[in-house]
Amino acid sequence: MSRGPHPQTDPLPAERLPVGAEAGARVARTGTLAHHADMAPERMIFASRGCRAAFLLALTLLVSGCLDQRDSASGDGSHAPPLTGATSSTAASGTAGPDPSAPPSTEPAPEDLDVELSEALKRFRNSPPSLHGTYEYRSTDSTLSYELWVDWPAFRLTLTATENAGPTAGEISDPMIIATVDGKRFGVRDPATDEAGIVRSFGEAPWVLGPMLNFFGEEASTLWCVEGSAVGMEEVLQRAAILLRCTEYDAFDAWVDRETGLVLRQVPRVSDEEPGWFGFVEVEFDPSLDPSLFDPQSV
Numbered sequence: 001m002s003r004g005p006h007p008q009t010d011p012l013p014a015e016r017l018p019v020g021a022e023a024g025a026r027v028a029r030t031g032t033l034a035h036h037a038d039m040a041p042e043r044m045i046f047a048s049r050g051c052r053a054a055f056l057l058a059l060t061l062l063v064s065g066c067l068d069q070r071d072s073a074s075g076d077g078s079h080a081p082p083l084t085g086a087t088s089s090t091a092a093s094g095t096a097g098p099d100p101s102a103p104p105s106t107e108p109a110p111e112d113l114d115v116e117l118s119e120a121l122k123r124f125r126n127s128p129p130s131l132h133g134t135y136e137y138r139s140t141d142s143t144l145s146y147e148l149w150v151d152w153p154a155f156r157l158t159l160t161a162t163e164n165a166g167p168t169a170g171e172i173s174d175p176m177i178i179a180t181v182d183g184k185r186f187g188v189r190d191p192a193t194d195e196a197g198i199v200r201s202f203g204e205a206p207w208v209l210g211p212m213l214n215f216f217g218e219e220a221s222t223l224w225c226v227e228g229s230a231v232g233m234e235e236v237l238q239r240a241a242i243l244l245r246c247t248e249y250d251a252f253d254a255w256v257d258r259e260t261g262l263v264l265r266q267v268p269r270v271s272d273e274e275p276g277w278f279g280f281v282e283v284e285f286d287p288s289l290d291p292s293l294f295d296p297q298s299v
Helices: 022-028 049-063 110-126 206-216
Strands: 131-138 142-151 154-163 176-180 186-190 195-199 228-236 239-246 252-257 263-268 277-285
Touching (some): 110 239, 154 206, 176 206, 228 252
Antiparallel strands (some): 142 154, 154 176, 176 186, 186 195, 239 252
């Protein structure tokens, strides 16, 4: 399945960096994330193994400034209330892709899978789902965790880094917090200084938005598949998911929610890539969300 051009629903502005993003931007300017003339900057972020590793490093630098100030991220009052509601929500199994204990999904004939995938992705572009969930980027040395509240174009995220190795293993950074009502004006709290500001641009560092980039349009999506196709149906987080296998350039498997078109998980097909796993570990669709969560002044 090749990807054709698709206009962004709201291109990320490029006027200046948000508070606290300078450290990550310096990594981007070293050349690892250099822009190609024929490729949108947002697409370059996940377009090669080196870029994925730099993405992880940049985010770790950005959120790790306060690791020596605390032992965990719990109890600081920065997170909104836990998941509530009755729609699908479950913890991750810890495996690369589908839940191993899930029964086989009922799937369409092979010739219909690509059509079904295309329709699911179109539903996502036209009507992104509201959700509350946790999304992780996992590597050997650290795990980046996003808690997301989305009622598009409004969203709120908190980003923390957990050290997985070395003398600081188990320590969790203070959170970076971003909130917006319209996807154009963002409240940002810098974890290193605990200062907040309002920005209209993420400059060279749109990758701080992590999984939220998928909501900004196909050009910003992490699901950039040069050559591939839908190969089956599997269950992920108690959801029927279409398995997309990308086989060229930067090969990966991706699990796309059949109902909403949301990309639930992606796993590189080369075992030593970093991050080696990224996706939702829990998600609830159509939750009851307090509109005050999205106020840029609330960070």
